[in-house]
Amino acid sequence: MTAQHHEQVREPLVLGNPSLRDVTARIASIVESKISMKYLLTLGFTATMAGWGLFALYYTITTGIGVWGLNNPIGWGWDITNFVFWIGIGHAGTLISAILFLFRQKWRTAINRSAEAMTIFAVICALTMVLSHTGRPWLFYWLLPYPNQMQMWVNFRSPLAWDVFAVNTYFTVSALFWFVGLLPDLATLRNYVKSDLAKKIYGFFSFGWTGSTRSWHHYEIAYMILAGISTPLVLSVHSVVSFDFTVGILPGWHTTIFPPYFVAGAIFSGFAMVMTLLVICREILDLKQFITLKHLDNMNKIMLATGMMVGYAYILEFFIAWYSGSDWESWIFINRAFGDYAWAYWTMFTCNVVSPQVFWFASARRNIPLMFIISIFINIGMWFERFTIIATTLHHDFLPASWGYYSPTWVEISIFIGTFGIFLTLFLLFAKFVPVIAIAEVKSILPGAQPAHHHGHDHDHDSAHAAVPAVATEGGH
């Protein structure tokens, strides 16, 4: 009786009942297929964007950040907005790869690889922004605490120094996590590709993976530990970014809900970016078998949930600004919604709080054009959230004499476009040369791969191990 129910409530996560070999063949064929003209044109376009951005960066570095629209009182503009935006994008990948892994959410297997890749590329963009904002990026090592003859140390009490530690840790751990997860799949590719050169390259990067039980055993332990280490990072990185604002005393920045609110917003924006790119990928690479409507539905639910959390924070900030009885606090929020930057505030509010509300409806959660549009709205909205926070608090200083308005110059806009170029170029390269879907992990969720379904609980908590031999034969020989 309940077995029947089970069929009704759990949709399959892989469609079409592929065999283990089919899965390998399907994903590896993307790597093996000839590079199309369309791909090259797209890559050329995104590389041009990146090049244009790099030129603007070059211009900035050689001339000085005076070429940006920053002024007194607005010392942070698009640079920090973009930095926070890109750091946030990365969080979906970490959530999917680490937290959903710890929660044993099997649906993560179809999307974790590409989401993790986005994490790494987004952090690269964020680092570009934050380094160029320092003004003299060639002195980047001054940001690191190291013994030196000048006896100069970073200010450990500054949230900007914590940022350096947080973001670098984030990048390192994310890259390691991604790469460890890739090992068995790179070995599969090594065995699959025909050209000798490709075999050598994939062979090199798979570190001589044999697919033995021992390898798998070590792999699983390493993967688990990295998931454990990455989990606090999901929360800590954006919390530290939020400290850049909160530990100061500026109204609109200094409020206690910022850390969890930033984390929720980061996951929200990250999922939106993953959605935007995956909807396209799934179409072009024909991955509908693996990235099913069920996956998209789940992601839309997460977007609705995190969007509501962000909305909760927006409204609470307003309420507490009034409740605090502080004139500064109340005024800054009224100004945020009705002042010079009201257009930015309401763009943010509409995109982030109003637009995801359509996902209350199951039909909307499975409507691909709609979710694509909403995901772009959310990308826009989350960018404006950071811009609103930064600009509205800074543009009206405590003294009316130091009130101002900020608009970016072509240089800042070009750099922002450039970061998109870098992000998309890296993603396109990834989608072509690296297995976009975690082959070994998808195999472990195919029907029949889960021994626990066939006999009762045997208290062997390593169910994934049991799936390993089947996968190993494919990946190893």
Added chain:
Amino acid sequence: MAHVDLGSTPLIASMQKIGLALIGVGAIGLGAAYALHGQERFFADYLLGFWYFAGISVTMVFFSALQYLARAGWSASIRRIAENFTGFVPYIGIALIPIVINMLGHHSIYEWSHESAASDPILIKKAAYLNPTFFIVRLGLYALLWIGMVKYIVGNSVKQDTAGSDITPTKRNWKRSAPWVLVFAITITFASFDLLMSLEPHWFSTIWGVYAFAGHFAASLAIITLTLIALYKRGLMKQYITLEHFHDLGKLMFAFSVFWTYIAFSQYFIIWYANLPEETIYFDVRTSNGWELFGLLLVLFHFVLPFILLLRQDVKRKMAVLTVAAIVILISHFIDLVWIIMPAVSKVVGGTHMSANMMFGWSEFTGVVFFAGVFLFLAAKNYQKRSAVAVNDPLLNESLEYSS
């Protein structure tokens, strides 16, 4: 599948007896507190006990709603444990009456309801929110919404028991759990503003609602774990409980004691660093006159001990460790609420705006004992009324077969 009737087992019978005994002892204790310590302290103790268990019982409904929202399979066979602990929710409105009476009186623990508030320049600004009428309306609204949530979520869960293979009640919960979770988020936030944060009406913190939720959720998980262990040890529900359930509850207890720490640290750290007097007053008061001991104990009990106890993989499958960790978490929730409520009331009673005298003794246990009794007694009643396992839950098999 056949219902699992535990209503007449010795465990539930003793749960009921212990509940009654605690109600008796707690009532006498509260009476003594009123007679010996005056009404402010009595009401503070009452609020402490009330919010400890009211918050937990409402969070238990949230736990159930969350399982439906996430279509969780793992918890299907143990979800009823949380649902049975919601017995107190329908009586929250009644239990709030003394607090309302106190607020209308002259010696209210809520300073903003005093006549002197009219001459306080900050409180005048907040009067549109912090006034007795609106306060009572809000409390009534929370109580009603929480009853609605229990009736809907737990109601449908119980209906499924008798619905056989027709899973309409479960489907209803799948569909409607999301709006109920939203209601929970809003009500628990504002209830914690009203009942706790407004004890110091000048002070404010936007994270307060998340802080309150985190503490209640960790404590709820601890109570679910302890109950599961008690049932398992006595061989009750044995075919419905696997070690995987313990492992997962262990993980969740670990995760949410760390989550509480994260929230508590964020609040403390941001306020400490910015050092604005209107905000630091909260921690100033709580780190002098002996209150700092509670703050340190909180770090130990809400973070250090659960973290060390539950970090390893294997210990999450050991009943003894889980028991100790769950008890530690329950103690820490008590310390947390004492640290929040008692200094605030102490300021009103004898202190100044800048400091609170130590106010902790036997009477602080009376309210908690009383409401623990109410909580257990009403939970035991639920075991007598319904199956202890959601036997027709469509995901029940998954819950019995999964490995974590």
